[in-house]
Amino acid sequence: MSSNTAARTARRRTLRVAAAALTAVAGLTLTACSGSDAAGTKAAGGTESGVNAAGVDATGSSAGSGSSADGAGSSGGTQASGATAGSGAKTGTKAEAADKQSGGSRAANGGGAGSGIERCHTSGLKASFATGGDAAPDPDAGGATTTSVVLTNKGSRTCKIGGFPGVDLTSENGGERWSLARSSAKHGSITLGPGDSTDFTINVAMTKEDQGFYQPAWAQITPPNETKSLTIKWPWGTLVDQRAATHPATFVNPIG
Incomplete structure (x- = not known):
């Protein structure tokens, strides 16, 4: 190179x-x-x-x-x-919880004071027909007559009752039952103290005819909102048999 x-x-x-x-x-x-x-x-x-x-x-x-x-x-x-603020949140939460708790207590107490009265139960009531004075239905009234059923609070506590009772009429042997229709009347409620009474009326169509009649022997009264009934003896005569009628002249009016 x-x-x-x-x-x-x-x-x-x-x-x-x-x-x-x-x-x-x-x-x-x-x-x-x-x-x-x-x-x-x-x-x-x-x-x-x-x-x-x-x-x-x-x-x-x-x-x-x-x-x-x-x-x-x-x-x-x-x-x-x-x-x-975190401490404020805790305090507020505790205060709110206390308010809710006390509010719940107040609500419960308020409910107890305002609506704590229970309805009247069958076991605390006694039923009977009003029979004194002019309480007896007029057999000549041609259907425009009434009979009254008295309900008495036989218990030791106050109770409230109102509305339509159930009324079933039965024959002597119980084989022929007539569950009465109800009117369209409005109603409220009544408070019954121990020993207090109220009543409701039954419009009845009485008859003296020997045909087309119905002879009740007993009346079974079921208080409103109850399932058990009270049985009382029927004290009156015969009724026009309208068990199959759409608008019978014998019907129940409400309590209150």
Whole structure:
């Protein structure tokens, strides 16, 4: 190899080394810039993430309290105060729980005071026909007459009664039953103390005919909302047999 050729080869090697060195430096510079940018991105992202997290907490608290307030008034208020101060939330929650508990007690007491009187049950009542004075139905009234059934509270507690009793008339052997229809009269309720009485009327169509009649022997009285009945003897004469009639003249009126 000539000296010129060796010199040219040495220069090319020197240039390649220098180029490689420049490339490495550029790469390091780019890497450093890239790392700085990445760090900046992470830092910005961290800061942004932190803001978002704080925003979610704050927004979440207010949104939660807002939605709760919209949906459930007082509970939303408790959550809103809880979002403002944790101790306030605990105090408010305890106070709310106490209010609910006392409110429930008041409601229970109020219910007891206002509606705690139970209805009259069959076992606490006595039934009888009113038979004194003008209580007897007029056999000549042609259907426009009534008889009264008296219900007496024989128990030791006050009870409330109102509405339609069930009345079933039965024959002597019980084989022929007549469940009386009810009128369309309105009714309220009556409170009976121990020993107090109330009554209801039965419109009756009396007859003296020896055909087309029905002779009751017993009346079974079922107080309103009860399933057990009281059986009393029928004290009057015969009725027009209208057991199959759509609008019979013998029917029951309500208590109260």
